Amino acid sequence: MAPLDNNEPRKIGDPLKIPQIECGAMADTNTFAAAPEHNEPLGFPGELLENWKEVAIAKIGELADKNRAFRVYLDTCVKCGACTDKCHYFLGTGDPKNMPVARQDLLRSVYRRYYTFAGKYFPWLVGARDLTKEVLDEWYTYYHQCSQCRRCSVACPYGIDTAEISMAAREVLDSVGMGQKYCNEIIAKLKKTGNNLGMNPKALRATLEDLEEDLEDETGIAVKIPLDVKGADILLITPSADFFAEPHIDGLLGYAKVFHAAGVSWTISSYASEAANFGMFIGSYExxxxxxxxxxxxxxxxGVKRIVFGECGHAWRVGYSFLNTLAGPFDFLDQNYPIPQHIMEFTSDAIDDGLLKIDKSRNDEFVMTFHDSCNVARGSAMGRQEGGQFDLPRKVLKAVCNHYHDMERDTIRENTFCCGGGGGLLTDDLMDLRIKGAKPRMNALQQVTEDHGVTHMAAICAICKTQFSKVMPKFGYEMDNIMSVHQLVANAVILDGQEDEADQAKAEETP
Amino acid sequence: MAYDVNGTAVEHDEEGYITNLGEWSKELADVIAKAEEIEMDEEHWAVVNFLRDYYEEYQIAPAVRVLIKSIKKSMGPEVGNNKYMYELFPYGPAKQACKIAGLPKPTGCV
Amino acid sequence: MISTVYAVLFYVATLMMVVGTGMKVLKYARTSAPLKIPVSPAPRTKRGVWFRMAREVVLFESLFKSNKWIWLFAYLFHFGMLLVLLRHFRYFQMEIWWWVELVQPFGKYASFAMLAGLIGLLIRRIFQQRIRYISAPSDYLMLALLLLIAVSGTMMTFVSKVDIISVKAFMLGLLRFRIETMPVEPVLLIHLGSVALLMIIFPISKLMHAPGLFFSPSRTQVDNAREFRHLSAWAAQLPDLPEGIPAPEEKK
Structure with missing residues (x-):
């Protein structure tokens, strides 16, 4: 495989520029298929069923009966076209089947053929078509070019959410034995080891001890990253990438410092050592x-009292919006705190309560901007105010950094672009798609780099962080120009008893 | 899909990771490295050997940070840093080095 | 003869529209929403959702934010049509309500707004590359049908006036299950025929977007998943999962 940094950086463009359509541009971009050992642990057939057609059609009917969104969204689209220029994959590839409505139509056309009057008797009139192997393959291709980011749903006058259709389509594909390797292998691994990485408790403990060592070297203080501590107040559920990848790990160190400074007892669980929940990506409720x-x-x-989630985008959607439904009621936890709570809510409160001693100048080398992660932005919330999922991370960033600038309004907050690697597409076999899908976000970043000298971008999602560290070199940045928000928190927080000469000098300067 | 090691076929998956971890050998590592356009030298081997030892102990590859810390200890800070690791393994010390070391690919959001 | 045909047509069309749409709406209402999926930022209270929906219905807020041209044409069309429809109340009333009286002059000219909107939408559908790509024959035909209704209606108001007293008598008769004689004017027959057709296809076409909006979970759900447990009927029936943690596997 070619190294990532041997190309010329891509030049600044308008992040919202709409390309001419180019039919079939991405028709050959396919993600690896799951093997039987990936499909079966999830309760799916190992390989393509012989009677796949009947099973798939029946599954569509079942989903229409079980999910109001699926049924209503298939019926109500008027093809107004408002969503056609909203998908980052369309903007990056020009393939018309990456326009949200066209992506929905891949399945809608089949649903109409078998489940609606017009489609049964006048298929040509309403664009209905038979389900064939070619159609099934087309679903596999294009429903794995959707990151389920919901940007199109914001634009739709009826709120039609392509993510719902895409999840359903993947569920149909799984039900006939056409799973995707990346997602299904990972879910199978989680069921075995408790996390997506497949990191066993022994390895997890060793890693955390190693990180504790780092923290002590840095601060001179024994900051703990506890594992499986019974009776701790807080259970931290964080993506396993926080134990493994950069800059994720720096975020974990940030949580540890915040918890330490706030004086709470907390723990990670080796049994639930994963915040990510790829079950969402494949649309499988079970x-x-x-x-x-x-x-x-x-x-x-x-026996914890509270649950706090670390920086992970779709995990927070599942945590905030679905956890109570899927695994509630949580009547055994402390009801005085939101269940679950986001680390950003925790840190924000800690700042408000004056629990953190912060030296912002420690982040002076960075000129920051913030990338709103799609699932956090459009599928969840934080804090007590509407829009807290946008405001809290910015508040925390501004509390720990002196230099901060937002990107263009139409590319942030509820209009944020997906990083290009969400929804189960963060796999090397889709690297071409990932780079193209990152283009709108990268262009918006290049704008603020040009206008305000922004050097680094922070995010609160493991997928975003990994994706950007891989694709940023393609756009003229370094891989470490993407940072965890809590990495910046970690830089700026000064723990009690942690003092070095620079601090003392500064303390003497400022009365 | 297989690597050819002196006439013996060693199966690998779509991405080049060997399917049967027991079939790894130094010769195979050289073959995989060649396919990845990497010339194995002492520093590459230090990484690969550490990965294999770590895997032996923990059944998983180490976090990049853990790897770098260890290489730093054994080979000094000129080699034991993130940038240099990416020079050694342009596609990432975790994934590419694991492939050459005959370990499974790290999965998840990494 | 023609009066009888049209009378039957209207009874059938009304039945199809009311029953068909009713059945669909019932189906929507009965289909469970397994998860909380409001597109955020979303209101945290029911009242907030009412307000959000009111903005969607009255202002087409999301459309306004996402595409100004489509919003302009859609708005002209829909609100032109609303005024025109309100004006049509008079054909079904012996005693005309005061506000129906009031809306007459506006309704009259609103038909031009309706036409302008429809033509704008059609032009976009034909000439805008992306929208042409996603259009099926039915999408053009639907606009054509609406144009037919609007043009024929506007013509009767402004070009070739019909005997509106007889039309009203015919309509009032229908309401009382009596078939009065209607004037046999081609433009009237086209107008009424295409309206009947529209009513018939309402429940089996994309016109269902009108009731559908009120069942769109991403817009109508309250953002309160952490405070109130949402559980669908079928999900409540799923088999229980174990409460404890299984003992860790023995390490070899």
Whole structure:
């Protein structure tokens, strides 16, 4: 595979520029298919069923009966076209089947053929078509070019959410044995080891001890990253990438410092050592529930009072919007705190309560901007105010950094662009799609780099962080120009008893 | 899909990770490295050997940070840093080095 | 003869529209929403959702934010049509309500707004590359049908006036299950025929977007998943999962 940085950086463009359509541009971009050992642990057939057609059609009917969104969204689209220029994959590739409505139509056309009057008797009139192997393959291709980011849903006058259609389509594909390797292998691994990485408790403990060592070297203080501590107050559920990848790990160190400074007792669970829940990406309620349930089990087993989620985008959607449904009721936890709570809510409160001693100048080398992660922005909330999912991370960033600038309004907050790697597409075999899909966000970043000298971008999602560290070199940045928000918090927080000469000098300067 | 090691076929998956971890050998590592356009030298081997030892102990590859810390200890800070690791393994010390070391690919959001 | 045909047509069309749409709406209402999926930022209270929906219905807020041209044409069309429809109340009333009286002059000229909107939408559909790509024959035909209704209606108001007293008598008769004689004017027959057709296809076409909006979970759900547990009927029936943690596997 070619190294990432041997191309010329791509030049600044308008992040919202609409390309001419180019039919079939991405028709050959396919993600690796799951093997039987990836499909079966999830309750799906290992390989393509012989009677796949009947099964798929029946599954569509079942989903229409079980999910109001699916049924209503298939019926109500008027093809107004308002969503056609909203998908980052369309903007990046020009393939018309990456326009949200066209993506929905891949399945809608089949639903109409078998489940609606017009489609049964006048298929040519309403664009209905038979389900064939070619159609099935087309679904596999294009429903794995959707990151389920919901940007199109914001634009739709009826709120039609392509993510719902895309999840349903993947569920149909799984039900006939056409799973995607990346997602299904990971879910299978989680069921075995408790996390997406497949990191066993022994390895997890060793890693955390190693990080504690780093923290002590840095601060001179024994900051703990506890594992499986019964009776701790807080159970931290964080993406396993926080134990493994950069800059994720720096975020984890940030949580540890905040918890330490706030003086709370907390723990990670080796049984539920994963916030990510890929069950959502494949639209499987049952798998999503099973993965979520581990959190409940761990919380009960450890006897914690609160659950706090680390920086992970779709995990927070599942955590905020679905966890109570899937694994509730959480009547055994402390009802005085939101269940679950986001680390950003925790840190924000800690700042308000004056629990953190902060030296902003420690982040002076960075000129920051913030990338709103799609699932946090459009599928969840934070804090007590509407829009807290936008305001809290910015508030925390501004509390720990002196230099901050937002990107263009139409590319942030509820209009934010997906990083290009969400929704189960963060796999090397889709690197071409990932780079193209990142273009709108990268262009918006290049704008603020040009206008305000922004050097670094912070995010609160493991997928975003990994994606950007891989694709930023393609756009003239370094891989470490993407940072965790809590990495910046970690830089700026000064723990009690932590003093070095620079601090003392500064303390003497400022009375 | 297979690597050819002196006439013996070693199966690998779509991405080049060997399917049967027991079939790894130094010769195979050289073959994989060649396919990845990497010339194995002492520093590459230090990484690969550490990965294999770590895997032996923990059944998983180490976090990049853990890897770098260890290489820093054994080979000094000129080699033991993030940038240099990416020079050694342009596609990332975690994924590419794991492939050459015959370990499974790290999965998840990494 | 023609009066009888049209009378039957209107009874059938009304029945199809009311029953068909009713059945669909019932189906929507009965289909469960397994998860909380409001597109955020979303209101945290029921009242907030009412307000959000009111903005969507009255202002087409999301459309306004996402595409100004489509919003302009859609708005002209829909609100032109609303005024025109309100004006049509008079054909079904012996005693005309005061506000129907009031709306007459506006309704009269609103037909031009309606026409302008429809033509704008049609032009976009034909000439805008992306929208042409996603259009099926039915999408053009639907606009054509609406144009036919609007043009024929406007013509009767401004060009070739019909005997409106007889039309009203015919309509009032229908309401009382009596078939009065209607004037046999081609433009009237086209107008009424295409309206009947529209009513018939309402429940089996994309016109269902009108009731559908009120069942769109991403817009109508309250953002309160952490405070109130949302559980669909079928999900409540799923088999229980174990409460404890299984003992860790023995390490070899």
């Amino acid at each position: 798998n999503m529930r099973e993965v979520s349930w581990r959190i409940r089990q761990a919380a009960k087993d450890l």
